[in-house]
Amino acid sequence: MAQFATPISSMDSAAALCLVLILATTIASPAVDAQQTNNVGCITSERDALLSLRAGITSDPRNLFSSWNGQDCCQWSGVRCNNRTGHVVKLDFRNNLFLDDIYRSWYSENPHGMRGNISSSLLALHHLEYLDLSGNYLGGVGVPIPRFFASFQSLVYLNLSCMDFDSKVPPQLGNLSRLLYLDISNIWNPNRYSMHIKDISWLLCLPLLRFLDISGVDLSAIDNWVQAVNMLPNLRALHLRNCELVFPHTPIVHSNLTSLEILDLADSGFHTINPAYWFWDVGTIRYLDLTNNEISEAFPNAMGNMTSLEVLRLGGNNLAGVKLKVLENLCNLRVLTLWSNQINQDISQFMEELPHCAWSKIESLDMSLTNLTGEIPKWINQWTDLSILQLSSNRLEGPVPPELFKLEKLKQLYLDGNYFNGSILEEHLATLVNLEELDLSYNSLHMMISSNWIPPFQLHLAYFPGCKMGSHFPLWLKGQKDIIYLDISDAGIVDNLPDWFWSVCSNVIYLNISFNQISGRLPKTLEFMSSAVIFDLNSNNLTGTLPKLPKQLAELDISRNSLSGPLPQNFGGPLLEDLLLSENSINGTIPIYICEMQLVVLDLAKNFLVGHLPRCSEGTTKLSRSISALVLNENSLSGEFSSFLESCSQLVLLDLAQNNFVGELPTWLADKLPDLSYLLLRHNKFSGSIPVQLTQLGHLQYVDLAYNRISGSIPRTLANLKAMAQETESLGNPLRWTYERPANPDTNDSPKYSDSLAVVMKGQYLDYTGNIIYMVGLDLSCNRLVGEIPDELTSLVGLNNLNVSHNQLSGRIPEKVGLLRLLESLDLSYNEISGEIPPGLSEITALSRLNLSYNNLSGRIPSGNQLQSLIDPESSYIGNNYLCGPPLSRNCWEPDATGGDIDEQQQEAKYFYVGLVAGFVFGLWLVFIIVLFRTCAGSARSGAVPSRWTRLPQGLELQLSRG
Template sequence: MVSNATTLETLDIAISNIEGPISNVEWGKLCNLQDLYLTQNKLNGDISRVVEGLSNCSNTTLEFLGLAGNRLTGQFPYSLGHLKNLRILSISFNQISGTIPTSIEQLSRLEILDLGQSQLKGALPESIFNLTELTQLFLATNDWEGNLSQNDFARLHQLKFLAISCGERFSVNLSSEWIPPFSLTYIEIRKCAFGTKLPTWLKTQKQLHTNILSNGSVSDSIPPWLWTMCSQLQFLELSDNEIGGNLPRLVNFPSSQIWTADFYSSYSDGVVVDLSSNSFHGGIPPSLCSPPSLFWLRLSRNNLFGELPKSLSNCKSLLTLDIGENKISGTIPEWFGESLLSLQKLSMTENMIGGHIPPTLCQLFGLQILDLSHNNLTGSIPSCLGNLRGNKDMTYTFTLDLIDLSFNNLHGEIPNEITGLSSLGTLNLSWNQLSGRIPEDLGSMQQLETLDLSSNHLSGSIPLSMTSITTLSYLNLSYNNLGGPIPSKNQFGTFTNPSSFECNPELCGKPLITDCSPPRKRDLKKIEEEDDDDERLWF
């Protein structure tokens, strides 16, 4: 039992898949504890039990309290202020509620305060901004109230990391001409109104490597000084603004850099660029992968047009490429499957891309998300897509295991080889010109949760093997030429909405009103008599 280890100074069981109530430990006995690492587990219970237990020690030695990424609830007790030696307090990504006690002002040695991604509410105590030793302050995604101004940050000279987000009852007002007292390396400001222009005080942040200014209502084009700053940036996100203009032809990103942002960062080497949900137009600049350190590129929901530049083949480290909801034309380049071998997510949805799906895509063995929907693709589905089995061994947190080829002009049969994707979660082939039968071995896709084959020309019966897919929660086979009885076993018993099967003339059985039972003898005799009458009438 941990409670009996009264001389314990460090307890590190982070990222260990531990679950259960945190109250199982008698925290008041661990008065020699200096470092407590419990981040990223499945612990539940009231956080006050931990804080009150540890604060009851007459001479508390605790310096690091890491509980981020669990399922903790409850509120901070006033006794939080008794942990006077605390240097790091990290509780983000929990369900902790209530307000921050004013006793936090007693934590004068605090260097990292990570309260993001929880359910905290109320006004931020002014005393937080008197903690002059703070180097990292994460307050994003809570339910704060009140208003912050640049004066609140006046004493935070040591600050390097800042993450904050606004809401209906909480705002942050920073003058564009403000000269901050700190030099940040990480800034994250979401849903806060900047005005039409990006704040010029960003120019003073000479050590910045992460710049996230999302949902800020910026509508002007990006000033040249920000593109110049890209030579020092490793993470640039300006998503969900209204920024217009062309992307510059020359963007210099750093070749490689290693950095961390406590629990917030899951990236190490490489550059992240997210300019999605803006009004950029023109072509994709050919210099984005020079040097080839880019590993996340998101340009979706803009007005970009033209063909994909061959220079993208230099992105040897690219894990995510999302150019969906633009006006990109041309075809899917053959070199995708030859150069972008690290790719795990490829989204090109809602563009004007035509031509065939190149078989070279099948060489992307790590691919977990393939979204080519809402384009002008023709030809057949490459049977080699069934070779993308490497995805069952990948565990990247941003992947969902999806293949979406819907709303194109694909024809031919669904290749049986695709049933080899045993870990696939979503398969959407709807609104194409596919014909033939549903593959008999579809039941081998045991992880399938969503299957949409609607609005094609599929024929034959529904394979009985599909009843063994117990994970299936959404099914749509409507608007085809399927026939025979609808299976009723296992998961099929839950599909009670007729819209999943409608407009298949020969399909019968629940939930459709068409009965599959054979005609009774009386009905057969009536049919025979009607046939005789028809013959006499013809004669």
């Protein structure tokens, strides 16, 4: 921190400014209404002001205003009046349904928040002391916090957090000199409106402030924020999370924050924990949060002096080789989070170094993603107050010690992503009466629990993917009525889904039973599951038709099951973003209802769908404005390239492969689908030529037009495909093709499941999961293309798959093919390509499959380690009768009697045949001359010698006569 040596005159000026602001507001405030209370105790002018507020609200999902009837506004919901004067002193419209479920707020737009605007008629509430509008949508783009809030001179509490205000924070808030609590944080707003402060000096006018939270507000233009907050002597809690703070190098000499207990500087850009920073001096701090910064140094010795410290959060930094000796005096320590740092220690050694005086007090320890090794020590049962233990994603091994399960206060236990083995018995869990969250996923653990066991706990979160729970469905879940997150995927279950399952899961937000062999029929409706956000039921044996979906559902995956029948004309799920129903037995047509959904991903591949794509109204359908991935391959859909797709401007992936589509490829692809990155149209009946406009798609990186009826030549302008002409690592691919389970907000868990997309490469179908974003390919095989392979294709250096086989291409292989150094598969087979194989082909070190068979290639096959390491390399060249050299048995060098090689013999043979032809022609001329001579000789004897003939030399004449 910087040393802010502020002159006294400057501080006096700031105080004078505050006084002027307060006096100006007081003078400008309208006169206080006389206390004209009516018979029911509500002041008429204040009731009118509240009614004006209600008139500005356009949406009230929680029906807060349903009680606003009658004359006594003091009885209305969210309103409190002073019992003596009748004045309104409190307005509380806090949206707890949003604020208490941060995870849901990130997954979908807040469904419970009020919408509208705030009426300035509230100025009539001169005695208002408490105002809470948090979690509602009463602003919008370009709408700042209303300035008239500064006129509520009696306010002591103001909470505008998690709203959609935008732009500059009004400095007039400094007029609220009585404020004790101010929260304008914006960090949990899913819309991420941008509020900023360029001058924070108005904080000096709030000397009584005890709580200040401006998290998520941009403070990057301020370099004296430390000076400002240091002038708030009564401050007890300061939250500056994710404020883009500027940290001067020179620390402040002395801190005035002698009452500060809570300091939150998470996500604030710390690069160092300078031992002279101002907060190390504040001995009253009980809570210190430096999460998600870039700290890499060892703990400063000053940290050991913070003996009041109870909560220390350092997760998400770059700490390495942490030495805990400095913490030995922190005997009040209750919470320690160090997740996602490189601790690189044995867990027993690490825990042994924690302050012994705090062992019986520590309530929460999060060491996820810290590269801990070894086995959990058996003496962990000495940590008798431990209620949260998070050891996810380390290298811990061995059995889970029974002593761990003796910690009766445990509420959260995360052991996922390690190498634990052995069994978890019901007697282990029987003592955990307070357990609420349990994650044992992705270990080698077996759940040995009998079917009639009744747990003593009620879980909110139950994660067991990858655990072997036995072939029978875990019946002990029947009594778990409070489950919100349930994951029993890949658990080896081979059983019917019990009837009680859906009622037990009626309150779930996240449900995952995928990758088992669970049978059963889906219910006709799941609308009763009103809290559901994600359902993942894929890869089971579920039957029935698609049920009516919950209103809040955002993601649904029932792919790889046995659903049948047509899709319902209206299956609900108005907020659904991802719908994956591939590999079922769904038949019929795609209903028009799809057009009214705001889907981002729609996957109906590998079903029995027929007919045309629905005729959605262009530009008016929700689907066209939201769809990013449309996957319909392996159905029996027909018709021409749908004009509906013209309005899908967000489309990134289009897969219509293996259907019956006809007609020419449209020329509007580049204009209408600017983000298109993957175009898969193989195995259809498309005709015509490749439109030149296709090459204008700047993001296009995978094109599969194989097995169609496309004719003409390969456009040379394909070289303009920018996404294919750059290294894969630099691609800015916008496709989101993953499902995430709810991540622990303190560990940043990576996705446990990714769906896959089949692409053809190396002569076979391959399933690419998250790696699809790195696929760069061009497949034009099995069409009617003619002409040469353009040399310009060698500029597409990002290609890892190039296939133009089974066409009628001629000419030579491009000489610079070696520039395609990322190629893994190259197939030019079954064409009429001639000439020699360019030597540069051997420089493609990534090449693992090469097919040049059945062409007219000649000459020596280039040598090179990569070409020699191909699988079955000889088959790459068969059908080319003039190729020689390894790996073919036809050698280019065979010794003969003269010691020459086959190349020389071929050269000599060429000269021989030329000489033979010349000799034959010369012989014919000789015969002609002899015949002519004899004719002339006969004529001479008769005295008729032509004048144009001269006499031959005597020797030659004699030879000819003898001939």
